[in-house]
Structure formats: structure tokens, C-alpha cells
Amino acid sequence: MGLSLTVLGCSGSYAAAGEACSGYLIRSGQTSVWVDCGPGTLSTLQQNIELTEVDAIIVSHHHPDHCAELPVVYNAYKYFTSVSKIKVVSTSDVRRVTDAFQSEGDSSDIFDWEIVGDGSVCEVGDISVCFSRTDHPVETLAMRFNCGNQSIVYTSDTGKNWSVSKLGFGADIVLGEGTLLNHNADSNIPHISCGHLAAEANEARAQQLIVTHVPPGSDPSKHLEEAAAVFDGQVELATTGRTFSTTNN
Numbered sequence: 047m048g049l050s051l052t053v054l055g056c057s058g059s060y061a062a063a064g065e066a067c068s069g070y071l072i073r074s075g076q077t078s079v080w081v082d083c084g085p086g087t088l089s090t091l092q093q094n095i096e097l098t099e100v101d102a103i104i105v106s107h108h109h110p111d112h113c114a115e116l117p118v119v120y121n122a123y124k125y126f127t128s129v130s131k132i133k134v135v136s137t138s139d140v141r142r143v144t145d146a147f148q149s150e151g152d153s154s155d156i157f158d159w160e161i162v163g164d165g166s167v168c169e170v171g172d173i174s175v176c177f178s179r180t181d182h183p184v185e186t187l188a189m190r191f192n193c194g195n196q197s198i199v200y201t202s203d204t205g206k207n208w209s210v211s212k213l214g215f216g217a218d219i220v221l222g223e224g225t226l227l228n229h230n231a232d233s234n235i236p237h238i239s240c241g242h243l244a245a246e247a248n249e250a251r252a253q254q255l256i257v258t259h260v261p262p263g264s265d266p267s268k269h270l271e272e273a274a275a276v277f278d279g280q281v282e283l284a285t286t287g288r289t290f291s292t293t294n295n
């Protein structure tokens with residue numbers, strides 16, 4: 047049994063018309079993990095599974111395009127499901143901004159928080175998750191999901207001073223941010239180009255590369271083209287609703 051990755055939303059910075067910001071559903075045969083809660087992803091999650099079927103929510107950092115749905119998710123669990131607690135794994139800042147939405151300043155009656163950082167490992171069912179801090183203005187965690195001998199790496203957001211290989215080599219899938227193109231990459235922008243991402247994925251000997259976090263207004267086909275020109279294996283573009291599987295590699 048492999049791991050699957052379903053895209054719940056993939057717009058970078060803000061959602062394009064009819065789209066959602068970052069969110070992914072990672073599943074083994076028995077475990078479901080919702081990764082990043084960008085605005086709009088609660089809706090698309092429910093097109094795939096019930097809220098009651100989610101085993102844990104993992105949020106990479108507290109930029110709003112990755113976490114701003116969480117206070118709404120709190121409402122959904124609290125008032126509309128029989129779930130007493132849902133595990134939320136994140137940086138301390140994600141908890142801080144989420145708690146701020148509650149009248150008592152505390153969301154822990156519903157969210158069972160597990161605060162993680164660089165080098166942390168957490169277990170959700172039969173999926174083990176390792177974290178690595180990226181090069182981004184706020185504490186941001188890339189992560190590697192391992193289940194049996196299958197693995198998926200998610201870069202979250204990062205600048206050039208972090209390497210995919212910090213999470214090991216040979217992942218079946220690297221889901222990587224390709225916010226920029228080589229021609230508009232700028233050291234003042236805390237994101238990487240698709241060409242840089244593809245070179246990083248080669249270095250980490252990834253089997254398959256999925257490009258995500260393309261901002262509205264940028265032509266996705268150009269992002270795919272730039273990554274495909276560099277990456278040694280198969281390159282795909284994240285699109286909402288699409289599912290990728292490690293067993294296809």
C-alpha cells in the first residue's frame with residue numbers, strides 16, 4: 047500500500063478565481079492527514095473525505111495562505127461534528143494566531159496541539175512525519191511523510207538557502223513550491239523558481255516532482271516547462287482535485 051496525495055488547493059499567496067490556497071490530503075490505506083489549511087481548503091477537503099475521517103491536521107507555517115482556514119475548521123469540528131478533539135501539528139505561531147480568534151484566546155478544547163520544529167518527528171497512525179525548517183521569513187517547516195518504504199516530501203515555502211535533501215534522499219514524490227520562474231527569481235523574494243526546485247529535486251534523487259504554489263496571474267504551463275527542462279524524472283503540475291500516488295512510480 048502506498049501513499050496518495052490529493053491537492054485541495056494550490057494557489058500561491060492568494061486564491062485565483064474558483065481556486066483555493068495551499069492544502070493537501072495525504073493518505074495511506076488507514077490514515078488521513080490534512081496538510082496546510084489555506085483559505086478554501088475546508089470546502090475541497092469535504093469533496094474527498096468527511097471531517098470525521100481526518101486523523102490529524104499539519105500546518106507548515108502561519109502565513110495566511112497556509113493557515114487561515116484553521117479558525118473556520120475549529121467551528122466546523124466544534125459545532126457540527128461529534129469529534130471531541132482533533133490533533134493539530136504545527137509551529138507555535140500557528141497556534142498563537144489560531145488561538146487569537148477564540149473569545150477565550152484558546153482553541154485547545156477542540157484542537158489537540160502538538161508543537162513541532164526543526165528536526166521534530168511525529169506519528170499519525172501508520173504515517174511518520176519528519177520536519178525541517180526552511181528558508182522563509184517566519185518559522186516554516188518542510189516535511190517528509192514516510193509509510194513503509196514509501197515517502198512524500200513537501201517543501202512548503204522556502205528561499206534558496208534550504209535544500210530538499212535535508213529531508214533525505216530518494217522520495218517517491220517531491221511536492222515543491224515553484225512560485226517563481228528563473229527570470230523573476232529575486233533574492234529579496236523568499237521563494238524559489240521552478241528551475242531551482244527541479245535542480246534541488248534532482249540532487250535529492252526524487253522519483254517524481256509536483257510543482258505547486260503558482261501565484262495567480264503566472265502561466266502554470268511556463269512553471270511546468272521550466273521544471274521539466276531540468277528535472278530528470280516525471281514532472282507534474284498540482285491542480286485542485288488531482289491525486290498522485292507513490293505506487294505509480
Ligand SMILES: [Zn+2]
Pocket residue numbers: 107109182203
Ligand atoms: Zn509563506
